[in-house]
Amino acid sequence: MTTSPAKYGPTKHPTDAVLTDYVSGSLRQAFSAVVAAHLEHCADCRVAVSGLEAIGGALIESLPAGDMDAERLIEAMAALDKPEPKRAQEGKPTEGRVPFGGELWLSPGMGIRRARRAGKGKDLLYLLRLPAGQITLPHGHNGVEFTTVLKGAYKDGDQIFAAGDFCELDASCDHQPQVQTDGECVCMIASERPMRTTTRIGRIVQALTGV
Amino acid sequence: MPAARRDEPDTASLVLRIAERQDKEAFKALFVSFAPRVKTYLIRHGAAPDRAEELAQETLLTVWRKATYYDPARASVAAWMFTIARNLRIDTLRREKSAVAYALTVHEPESSEETPHTARQTAQEAGRVRKAISELPPEQLQVIQLSFFGDKAHAEIAEQLCLPLGTVKSRLRLALARLRGLVGDLA
């Protein structure tokens, strides 16, 4: 933690519980996207994910076989020579990313981009860009919040979160992170519902951005 | 070579036969051994039986179409099948498509240096993981199964079991510690 984390990969990782929820598919979309952003930076967690997928495979093999209508195999065999249906092609992995909207300007060097589709419910997914040295407004959280740092670094208490680092906060946390002074910081953030602002100016920003 | 419990090396060679020469007999054998279990997996996630059959069928068809992408040194056939079935489940049952596309891009094209395994090692590991799962203490097995088959995140699992979240997490951690030790260097 005392050395530059960028050189050795992220130092702050999702917990086993978060990675398991990610692999099993039970994380909601906004949160899943933030974990995926960490995985892009983190070879260790990609290996952990492969291990969890191996466990998922072994669990499927240990399940009892369901009764399949024999017709299903016949249909599948008949489909083998047909071209791939369009829907399946759309589902192919692409370089596509979660689509984010245009940046909403907040103040010099500071902006926010909301994801166009953050999935079900009231989940929020957004990119937050803060200038070097920026101290955020003090705030707390009403629910779980996941953050992956995409660029730069910020300090929260005595911990530094640098590019690739992952942070999970729950409702009990009140904090006031500060961007490091050597450059701007961009984070991808998912949260269950708008944060709890503890100041008047915070409530004004919130009204403007919906965050 | 210690024999894997089931015919694990063979399932990998079935996929390779599909990749190399569109071998329909190999597809049939894979379908028979996996589709019924994938159906059970989907039912555990709340799919109606008919829907579960359709998606199990689609899972196997995806294996047919993407067989050339399968690398037996990287993952067991079961693990690969699991990710395909999971993605179809999320796509179709939850209609949250963009995040899945996002997640898919992350760990598909992986450099092989991170997993310097042979196909045989991967297959042997799969056998060991299956065995270890069958030997987990019941309370750990329950948490592992609910984690993978139930569409519930850990906070909800804790609620369902009327256990503190910390207990659920520590059971998960203990189970993963046992299982991961068996999957190469994933400890």
Ligand SMILES: [Zn+2]
């Ligand atoms: Zn990591």
